Amino acid sequence: MQANLQQLMDKGALWRGGEWKNSGQNSGKNGEFGAFGKAAATDYVSTGQPLLDQALGGGWRCQRVHELQCEYAFSGELSLLAPAVIAAASAARPVFWLAPPALPYAPAIAGMLQQAGLTNPESAQHIVLTPASEADTLWAAESILHSGQAGVLLLWADSLSATAVRRLHLAAAETDAWVFVLTGIQNEEARSYATRLRVLLTPDKTHAMAANAPRGQVQWQLLKRHGGWPIRLPRQPLPRWPA
């Protein structure tokens, strides 16, 4: 493939026939997904970021395992999942936090749900699991998915083997949960994730208020996505948990 063509496709500027088949009549205009079928609309939940939504063809898809590779923890990855958490709460289904890197702070979660104007914020259940070993974590993830109870499953792991991901993928396929695996930067060896998103932290030195503490910027790099080539999105200000 020619280099300029690749460049155009990376920018998302090129419209391709194959995409049309996969994602309805998505015209590719900014933030317009009105042509999505009704059934498809319920399967997707927004990331809260129009650019990323567009690149992902509508957002995170349920029944799939999505991988978020973060160079550094706490670099705005959770705010991309906030709409999924809201969707789980409005469906009165629990959110599982499996082996999180710190404590999910209850006031912030509740604050986010209140701000989202949820009609029944009392139905949001958040369950934190801190298993002692990675084997236990994977076992727990599978049991949670097999039970069909989960609304959102967030799983933190250093690195998962191909078989572990495959098992998660199979378990996720038979629920209607959103499953996210949050890890560090992984190599590009094939794994059965539906989406592989790399979150890169790039300090914005140009607009620095103070030289030693620049404004945060992230760059999302999609290593794998549904119905599209890998793409590197333009830099964005670091998203914060909406609370």
Place this chain on the structure above:
Amino acid sequence: MWVYVQLPSLQLDRMLALQPELAERALVLYCEQQQRVIQCNDIAANMGIRPSSSLSDAWLLAEDLVPYRYREAQQRHLLQHLAADLYQVFAVISLDPPNGLWLDLKPMQKLYPDIRQSQEQLQLQLAPWQVRYHCGVGNTPPVAKMLAQSGVETVGDIPIQYLPCDAKLQAQLIRMGLNTLGALQAIPRALAGQRLGKELVHLLARIQGEQHESLRYFQPPLWFYQRLTLLAETSGWQALRFPLKRLLQELEHYLEGRQQETRYLLLTFYHRDIEPTKLEIGLAHGGYLAAELAVFCQLKMESLKLPAAVLEMSIQAKRLQPRSKEHGDLLNGGKKQRKSLPRLLNELQLRLGYSRVFGVQNRHDWLPERAWQRSAAGSAIHTTHVLGRPLWLLPTPKPVQIQQWCLLRGPERYQPPWWQLAAGDTPYLSAPNAMQNCMNSSMRRSMKESTQEPMANSWGEYTSAVIQGLGHRDYWVARNQRGQPGWLFYDYQQECWWLHGWFS
């Protein structure tokens, strides 16, 4: 009106019910001390073995005899258990260990006006137990018992040897030619008393119902207990699964009858010489289905190693509670839910450990680490009134170099309220684990003193705490060199900066 239920081979019948494989051979339960048969099955009885014949005789009569030890405690348990089951149908029950129990029909007369109805109920209730029993109906408890034991139709025909008195008096009566109760009752009471003593008069009065019977009435127990002897010694969990399943089915039947669920199971595995292995299963959410409980047991069993072969096992269920309703939405999906949430949480907690699965909840407190709390997993999160809190809270604050941070918004001052200082609550306010390392020794000493001092000195303590700036913090939103927004605080007492959370 009283009914006496005589259960001549309760323990043996229950063994057969739980282990049907035993039915094909001559089975006896013997008393270890006297080496005598206590209970035997039909096959053994057909070979001529009778209760109270000696064990050596039994061996002579039956070659493939299967002898088991008779356990008095277990017999008592079984009788209790049976009474608990009958309690659903009959209100007044009195136990007569080891082999029988009385039922008073009088309080149940409104429900079952005819005595036949009572008997039908009794039959229905006892049918799942698969035990042999004889019934006797009489006006007084002793008469009912004698009728059940002797198996005769009328009171007058009861042979004298079933009279509840000592052997000497019985021999005396027989020598006098009084072979039945009818013959004894025909003699004037005063005359019999003169010849045979006061004891007989009392006995006759009891039989006639002239004297009040002092019976202890049965109260249903607060837990379930069942013990099972294994057919063969086993040392692996796999082989224990099947007997366990039967025990759990019994438990389910028991709980079903009460519409209860259990939150605590104790499995005990008995070995030959060493202490029994105990396996405790605490459940956060009650369960009652045998299949469900079996999964919980298996999860727990996998993590335990048996030190020796198992001969017997028992199960005890406590913390029985009324069943909680499971809310299911009929209209809205639910088709993909294969396991209820409480059951899932139980399984997770059993495998991972109880403290490793929890819910998070808001709490009305200004101190950030106390503004949340662990709650039972599965409880819904409440609304909050504090805004602008970070998503992530570090379990213990991390010391930071303030030069690497840029303060953006603040300060938000936290000052511990006087009552917390006065109440000696100080260790909570300051000194998370990591902090103690950087405190100098004198400060640590003062901290220690302040926690140990009694309430009387609390005002002085409070003022000194204010001077020290104990627990005073200024919270800031700040950004680090990579641009990540964090939640910092400055601790006045220790005069240093801590990272407490992340906003992103």
